[in-house]
Amino acid sequence: MTAETRPEELGVSGLGEVDEPVFSGLAERHRRELHVHCYRMLGSFEDAEDTVQETFLRAWRRRETFEGRSTFRAWLYRIATNACLDLLAKCRPEPATGGEVLWLQPYPDRLLDELAAGDADEPETVAVARETIELAYLVAVQHLAPRPRAVLILRDVLGWRAKDVAELLGDSVNSVNSALQRARAGMREHLPAERQDWTGGEQDAATRELVRRFTDASVAKDIDGLAAMLRDDVRFSMPPTPGLTIGRDMVVNNWVEDGFADLGRMRCVHTSVNRQPALAFYLWQEQQGAYLPLTLDVLRITGGAIAEITTFHDDQFPRLGLPERLPADAE
Structure with missing residues (x-):
């Protein structure tokens, strides 16, 4: 069965006749x-997981309303979008501010x-999917x-018609088009x-080399070396x-004030998230006799320099499939 499966293809007249396993x-x-x-709607992996579960629950409960049009x-996308809107209305009635x-x-x-x-045979679709999953987006x-x-x-990511979006939101096509412009x-x-100018997609040799240098400088706590790889902005x-820091001098000053240079021995594991290079740093813990998760740096690289660093805490490591610890001889 494909994504375009219709009830009649299952030998039934509607989803109301389908049992729960099917x-x-x-x-x-x-x-x-x-x-x-x-995830695009909510920005949170965890909230997206909860919303998909809510989507499936609503779909099962409302299966008789599927008319096959x-x-x-x-139909699932409609339910998922409304579930996201409901969560936002309840938990985040105001959008993000301050960048x-x-x-x-x-x-x-x-x-x-x-x-x-x-999507391998649709380059434009692949490009849109990559661009719209990056952290800046x-x-x-x-x-x-x-x-x-x-x-x-x-409209812009999934390619729905304005008429279909208007039907989902219970609005007019004119209102949808106006909302899209805004x-x-x-x-x-x-x-x-x-x-x-974003790198995006597969990392080229220059990007990989910059990531390697950033890794080495971070492990060595070489602040001057790190600063040389950052864009002015x-x-x-x-x-x-909370807290968005903009500008090389401000970022470097924060690192100095936070005692980055005084951290102990570190190791790094390379990974990738949101189609961007990511560096998982581990800090040596003597009592544990191992390197334990510290932070995850996600890099946005533009014009051969680092334009943005988004750092996540160690609670994200398990979801990313990263090791719980690195042994003493880790390189």
């Missing part, structure tokens, strides 16, 4: 793409890869009000001006800790 099997085929959709996949998103969480590339195969979209955010994602303007305001944040 229904769950149909829904599970779309779990990853629905999770990514909810759209695909089962599109940072305190609830932001990383999304491991190994899970995004589950979606890649189906996630931060920008979280600054939009919930409904314009939903319109933008449904959302696009808001994104231009919050996205980096040099977005067209570099941005640094550490969600959920």
